[in-house]
Amino acid sequence: MNKDTxxxxxxxxxxxxxxxxxxxxxxxxxxxxxxxxxxxGKIQERYGHTKDKVEQQVREWRTKHDV
Incomplete structure (x- = not known):
């Protein structure tokens, strides 16, 4: 899924x-x-992780949930 989707x-x-x-x-x-x-950015603020780590988590989440 791309950012527009x-x-x-x-x-x-x-x-x-x-x-x-x-x-x-x-x-x-x-x-x-x-x-x-x-x-x-919001996940980064709430959880205190680096931007790279959060981007990786979101991408993995999207893949796992096919979104």
Whole structure:
């Protein structure tokens, strides 16, 4: 899935994202608004991981869940 598809399916993905990264708030997801880069930034803020590590986690999550 590319970044445009990610944004297009944002509403369906929000629930799955909160299951994986429970520390994210609804406001965090609203701020991300389907942007891969913003989502990575919010996860990075909440969990304190490096950008590279978070990007890898999100990519693995997307592959695992076929999103």
């Amino acid at each position: 990610f944004k297009g399916e944002w509403n369906q993905l929000k629930g799955k994202i909160k299951q994986e990264w429970a520390d994210l708030t609804d406001d965090d997801l609203t701020h991300a608004e389907g942007s891969f880069d913003r989502l990575v």
